[in-house]
Amino acid sequence: MNFTNRDIIGISELTKTEILHILKIAKSLKQKPQPKILEHKVMGSCFFEPSTRTRLSFETAMERLGGKVVGFADPGVTSAKKGESLFDAIKIIGQYVDVIAMRHPIEGAARRAAEATDKPILNGGDGANQHPTQTLLDLFTIQECQKKLEGLSIALVGDLKYGRTTHSLAQALAHFNAKLYFVAPDSLQMPGYICDELKNNNIKFSIHQKIEEVINKVDIFYMTRIQGERFADPMEYERVKNVFVLNAKMLEKAKPNLKVMHPLPRVNEITTSVDKTPHAYYFEQAENGLYVREALLGLVLGKL
Numbered sequence: 001m002n003f004t005n006r007d008i009i010g011i012s013e014l015t016k017t018e019i020l021h022i023l024k025i026a027k028s029l030k031q032k033p034q035p036k037i038l039e040h041k042v043m044g045s046c047f048f049e050p051s052t053r054t055r056l057s058f059e060t061a062m063e064r065l066g067g068k069v070v071g072f073a074d075p076g077v078t079s080a081k082k083g084e085s086l087f088d089a090i091k092i093i094g095q096y097v098d099v100i101a102m103r104h105p106i107e108g109a110a111r112r113a114a115e116a117t118d119k120p121i122l123n124g125g126d127g128a129n130q131h132p133t134q135t136l137l138d139l140f141t142i143q144e145c146q147k148k149l150e151g152l153s154i155a156l157v158g159d160l161k162y163g164r165t166t167h168s169l170a171q172a173l174a175h176f177n178a179k180l181y182f183v184a185p186d187s188l189q190m191p192g193y194i195c196d197e198l199k200n201n202n203i204k205f206s207i208h209q210k211i212e213e214v215i216n217k218v219d220i221f222y223m224t225r226i227q228g229e230r231f232a233d234p235m236e237y238e239r240v241k242n243v244f245v246l247n248a249k250m251l252e253k254a255k256p257n258l259k260v261m262h263p264l265p266r267v268n269e270i271t272t273s274v275d276k277t278p279h280a281y282y283f284e285q286a287e288n289g290l291y292v293r294e295a296l297l298g299l300v301l302g303k304l
């Protein structure tokens, strides 16, 4: 398996074998840190859209492997402000660094960036499209808390239209014979092209509008935020923004092994009462981003 110099743009570009290999490397890095393998390597951290976890875990991952980081968290301090194109910016940054982790509000931006440079591009989210490194850390977390990936019942809940993490995760779970429950208002359901892909792969899924219909059936309850920043109509956001709120009482009859996950940030869709239950696993999930991104950096830079 050769990951050297690979772009990671969408989860569908990875085979099941490749996904499992990344998870295996991430587990070994969680157990045994490798503080020197990326010495003398530099990562460009190019975040054209706000981020806490993705940017800081990528940057920490690079530093914990002995590498260095340059970059920006706000495109307003770059020459994008003067009108420079994404293509030109990435072409130049690619001349300075060995690998680029990026996020951009426009769907397809990571693919466009990959055309501009021969340095590996790691997509940290492009608009409502894909968030493949989140999906890898989600799979790592599911495997960690359920001791397996195959044959699980998984609810994806919230904003399945604009929530890029749920698009990538649904596609990845097609490799693992999951039974999927999509819980969302009609206007925010899973896009048709993902449902079609799942049907073509004979993956069982069902559509729901109420948490109560699924909460006692599933092994993983994957909650997401309603993505207010992607709505064209602010009134529509106001109508749906509080449609799902998970609290501890709703988990009273959940399966004992149920874990609640969330890519975070949360707004108010999981109350803090859930944090104290044995079902909460979203903070461990966020920590796992560090090990998965260490694995990806080491692999695409040919050091693992």
Ligand code: CP
Pocket (backbone or CB within 6 Å): 050, 051, 052, 053, 054, 055, 125, 134, 263, 264, 265
């Ligand atoms: N999960 C995630 O992508 O979080 P950030 O937006 O904080 O990076």
